[in-house]
Amino acid sequence: MTAQLLDGKATAADIRRELAERVAKLAVGGGRPPGLGTVLVGDDPGSRAYVAGKHRDCAQVGIASIRRDLPADATQRQVEDVVDELNADPACTGYIVQLPLPAHLDANAVLARMDPAKDADGLHPVNLGRLVLGTEAPLPCTPRGIVELLRRYEVPIAGARVCVVGRGITVGRPIGLLLTRRSENATVTLCHTGTKGLAWHVREADIVVAAAGSPGLITKDMLRPGAAVLDVGITRTEHGLVGDIHPEAAQVAGWIAPMPGGVGPMTRAMLLANVVEAAERNATAV
Numbered sequence: 001m002t003a004q005l006l007d008g009k010a011t012a013a014d015i016r017r018e019l020a021e022r023v024a025k026l027a028v029g030g031g032r033p034p035g036l037g038t039v040l041v042g043d044d045p046g047s048r049a050y051v052a053g054k055h056r057d058c059a060q061v062g063i064a065s066i067r068r069d070l071p072a073d074a075t076q077r078q079v080e081d082v083v084d085e086l087n088a089d090p091a092c093t094g095y096i097v098q099l100p101l102p103a104h105l106d107a108n109a110v111l112a113r114m115d116p117a118k119d120a121d122g123l124h125p126v127n128l129g130r131l132v133l134g135t136e137a138p139l140p141c142t143p144r145g146i147v148e149l150l151r152r153y154e155v156p157i158a159g160a161r162v163c164v165v166g167r168g169i170t171v172g173r174p175i176g177l178l179l180t181r182r183s184e185n186a187t188v189t190l191c192h193t194g195t196k197g198l199a200w201h202v203r204e205a206d207i208v209v210a211a212a213g214s215p216g217l218i219t220k221d222m223l224r225p226g227a228a229v230l231d232v233g234i235t236r237t238e239h240g241l242v243g244d245i246h247p248e249a250a251q252v253a254g255w256i257a258p259m260p261g262g263v264g265p266m267t268r269a270m271l272l273a274n275v276v277e278a279a280e281r282n283a284t285a286v
């Protein structure tokens, strides 16, 4: 068996075209273009590349870019001042604080200081709370991207057993909340690197989301034949980027979202979607 590719790169390109049309419609209404802000602290090469990619995407769909880069030794006060500035800036429809922040900063305090209405990542505590309650909120980009990718490739979600490996705030914790909504109706098991009998949990699953940041953690012998497997792990090694899914998993899986080219591009596309939706809400509110 060779798995069908869940092509995040091509799907994200489709989504950007769809969003560009919606942005053009907003412009017909005469309002200012939507604007995405980013807050980047430090020199982490991965974070720099992701932020640069977000701004390239904005240019493609007609979203204005607001970029605030701070040095690695920025103080909590300096970061929060930038957050206050973006909260007050009418040109900024929504913004993100690129994670992880340097260890000396309190990331939760920074996220909590954001205006929840401008939280383009869905990571403000109020928006995570709304996700728990099932009320309307911007959704975290990677989980939203995973659901969108599965839907567009018609991978059955309702009734599926999903094994998520990884308990981080951007993927592992929120994705269970999304997939267990009535509209998705999946059953989710949240595992992590400390889970006993991880292979057993993975083998039970129809859909596996690997987001542990542990290179090659999920091997082909752990998978149920025909399962949909999505690689969210990215580890930078001297040999390049390595995902959490061992490449041989494609021999057993029914569908595979590889790294690179699977979930990562969808994360970026969903950020744009969150900003365009916020701009549409603002346009109807006036």
Ligand SMILES: Nc1nc2c(c(=O)[nH]1)N[C@@H](CN(C=O)c1ccc(C(=O)N[C@@H](CCC(=O)O)C(=O)O)cc1)CN2
Residues within 6 Å of the ligand: 049, 050, 096, 097, 098, 099, 100, 121, 141, 142, 170, 234, 241, 258, 259, 260, 261, 262, 263, 264, 265, 267, 268
């Ligand atoms: N504030 C946030 N911080 C972080 C998030 C997030 O959603 N919000 N997610 C990740 C980083 N991230 C976006 O910010 C991100 C990660 C990976 C990709 C991507 O396209 N990856 C490529 C491969 C990697 C590469 O080429 O360097 C792929 O999978 O094809 C996009 C965005 C953590 N921080």
